[in-house]
Amino acid sequence: MNPTRDMRRKVVSAIVSTVCFLCAIIVILPLALVLFHLVRLGASSLDWNFLTHLPKPVGETGGGMANAIVGSFVLVTLAVLVGVPVGVLGGIYLSEFGSLRFKWAVRFAADILNGTPSIVWGIVVYALVVMPMKGASAWAGGLALGLIMIPLIIRTTEEMLALVPNSYREAALALGIPKWKSILHIVLKTARKGIVTGILLACSRIAGETAPLLFTASGNQFWSHSLAEPIASLPRQIYTYAIAPYDDWHRQAWAGALVLILFALAFNVAVRVITRGSNPPLAK
Amino acid sequence: MMVFVLLVLIGWELWQGSELSLKKFGWRFLVRSDWDPVNGNFGALPFVVGTFVSSVLGLLIALPLSVATAIYLTEIAPGWVRQPAITLMEMLAAVPSVILGLWGIFVLVPWLRDHPFALLQKLFGFLPIFSGHIYGASVLSAAVIIAIMIVPIITSISREVLRAVPDSQREAAFALGATRWEVTRLAVLRSSMRGIFGAAMLGLGRALGETMAVAMVIGNSPDISKSLFAPGYTLASAIANEFTEAADDLYRSALFELGLVLLLVTIITNILAHLLVGAVSDPRQTLHA
Numbered sequence: 001m002n003p004t005r006d007m008r009r010k011v012v013s014a015i016v017s018t019v020c021f022l023c024a025i026i027v028i029l030p031l032a033l034v035l036f037h038l039v040r041l042g043a044s045s046l047d048w049n050f051l052t053h054l055p056k057p058v059g060e061t062g063g064g065m066a067n068a069i070v071g072s073f074v075l076v077t078l079a080v081l082v083g084v085p086v087g088v089l090g091g092i093y094l095s096e097f098g099s100l101r102f103k104w105a106v107r108f109a110a111d112i113l114n115g116t117p118s119i120v121w122g123i124v125v126y127a128l129v130v131m132p133m134k135g136a137s138a139w140a141g142g143l144a145l146g147l148i149m150i151p152l153i154i155r156t157t158e159e160m161l162a163l164v165p166n167s168y169r170e171a172a173l174a175l176g177i178p179k180w181k182s183i184l185h186i187v188l189k190t191a192r193k194g195i196v197t198g199i200l201l202a203c204s205r206i207a208g209e210t211a212p213l214l215f216t217a218s219g220n221q222f223w224s225h226s227l228a229e230p231i232a233s234l235p236r237q238i239y240t241y242a243i244a245p246y247d248d249w250h251r252q253a254w255a256g257a258l259v260l261i262l263f264a265l266a267f268n269v270a271v272r273v274i275t276r277g278s279n280p281p282l283a284k
Numbered sequence: 285m286m287v288f289v290l291l292v293l294i295g296w297e298l299w300q301g302s303e304l305s306l307k308k309f310g311w312r313f314l315v316r317s318d319w320d321p322v323n324g325n326f327g328a329l330p331f332v333v334g335t336f337v338s339s340v341l342g343l344l345i346a347l348p349l350s351v352a353t354a355i356y357l358t359e360i361a362p363g364w365v366r367q368p369a370i371t372l373m374e375m376l377a378a379v380p381s382v383i384l385g386l387w388g389i390f391v392l393v394p395w396l397r398d399h400p401f402a403l404l405q406k407l408f409g410f411l412p413i414f415s416g417h418i419y420g421a422s423v424l425s426a427a428v429i430i431a432i433m434i435v436p437i438i439t440s441i442s443r444e445v446l447r448a449v450p451d452s453q454r455e456a457a458f459a460l461g462a463t464r465w466e467v468t469r470l471a472v473l474r475s476s477m478r479g480i481f482g483a484a485m486l487g488l489g490r491a492l493g494e495t496m497a498v499a500m501v502i503g504n505s506p507d508i509s510k511s512l513f514a515p516g517y518t519l520a521s522a523i524a525n526e527f528t529e530a531a532d533d534l535y536r537s538a539l540f541e542l543g544l545v546l547l548l549v550t551i552i553t554n555i556l557a558h559l560l561v562g563a564v565s566d567p568r569q570t571l572h573a
Binding site for chain 2: 009010012013016017019020021023024026027028030031033034037038041108111112115116117118119120122123124126127204205207208209210211214215235238239242243250253254257260261264265268
């Protein structure tokens with residue numbers, strides 16, 4: 001035993017622990033700063049007018065982002081219509097049917113799709129929908145967001161179904177219940193909360209996506225009267241306003257960002273409330 | 285089934301879209317450095333370089349911070365700190381890219397320009413990478429924004445990897461009289477290297493495809509510069525900015541080809557990452573990050 005060496009080892013250990021602690025603080029710091037600036041710069045411009053009025057032309061102060069807020073909801077709804085059925089069915093297939101090797105391949109492909117940059121989805125949908133239809137539309141934007149949702153939902157659904165004990169399935173089969181019925185009424189019911197959580201998380205992720213909307217939903221300074229027209233969306237509006245050279249627009253971009261992040265946080269809280277109420281095997 | 289259809293669809297559409305430019309420039313597209321829409325001259329090199337430099341720099345900044353945070357959260361932090369800290373990380377991951385970009389333009393970049401960048405230039409100004417005029421919007425600013433965006437994913441995957449190390453290994457090391465850091469270094473980190481490397485690759489995959497926030501702070505200029513303080517461009521941000529302006533077919537097709545390059549690069553990175561991470565811990569848990 002060498003006391004000085006032991007001392008040194010203890011000191012090194014303490015230093016490293018402190019450094020790790022400081023790193024954790026540094027990592028959290030940007031979040032705190034972003035939220036702080038959002039509230040400081042956004043709250044003052046966030047009023048009833050902002051939520052209920054259309055954007056004004058450059059030079060006039062006032063106006064709001066009502067159309068963009070509604071537009072974002074429309075787009076997310078369309079995306080859910082595309083993404084949820086395909087995603088959930090795909091997840092069911094992966095967990096309940098299919099050969100092992102094929103499942104491995106699908107899972108791998110889904111993971112690759114998850115890692116695909118969202119801008120790539122944007123140009124794919126552009127080639128697929130916007131060019132043939134000769135113009136950006138809410139449909140195209142919703143489709144782009146929906147396609148992004150599919151692999152996310154497939155994976156979470158599959159995970160949640162995998163948590164349902166096999167004995168449930170066996171019990172159902174032993175009672176002579178057809179497989180589809182047991183999946184629908186027993187397996188899905190047990191995993192319902194987890195699947196809903198996955199869908200909400202996917203929604204909150206796509207609600208903030210800007211890149212795939214740039215040339216699919218495009219933007220619109222007015223109300224859209226049909227889904228075949230370009231439609232405004234909150235992230236896209238923030239982007240346009242942020243890079244524009246007008247102070248009044250910057251002010252509005254902050255307010256829009258505050259609204260967007262409040263939605264994202266609301267989704268997150270909703271997810272937390274749902275998971276808290278679920279039975280232990282389904283809680284993450 | 286749909287998944288495969290989608291994967292093929294992406295590849296096919298991008299291939300189709302970029303056919304014109306593929307035919308015209310061939311594979312030299314990748315090494316040409318002109319980007320001149322007016323004369324119909326296109327080369328992807330500035331974007332490939334910009335993407336690569338900003339992502340790798342971002343990763344270099346993010347990786348030590350993330351691994352240290354993951355170590356803190358699994359090995360050091362008292363129990364009551366862990367859950368709130370993890371929640372905060374998830375919130376950081378949930379901040380939309382465009383909001384981070386907005387904050388980047390108006391808060392982060394001016395601060396970086398006036399303080400850290402000026403300091404770096406004063407100390408290391410003789411190095412070519414820190415030379416030249418400081419505009420603010422630059423490759424280095426983009427790297428910082430990218431680092432902020434990929435820290436949550438690297439941290440959470442590293443955390444999974446560290447947690448996958450059996451407690452008995454830690455206990456054995458403690459029993460031998462090791463200090464906390466020695467336990468972490470010898471019993472935990474050594475067996476997690478591969479998984480952490482995989483986490484870094486996944487982070488890199490994210491970084492390569494990051495579009496909006498980068499487009500907002502990188503300065504968007506298709507030049508290759510020695511200095512990190514000079515504005516640059518990335519594959520993703522070029523598509524985002526120029527796609528709507530692309531008036532003729534060749535221009536558009538060149539942008540499609542940028543997308544194709546981006547897709548291939550991210551697919552390769554992701555495959556590597558999944559092979560590395562999947563071998564260490566249950567892939568089911570790592571996905572959630």
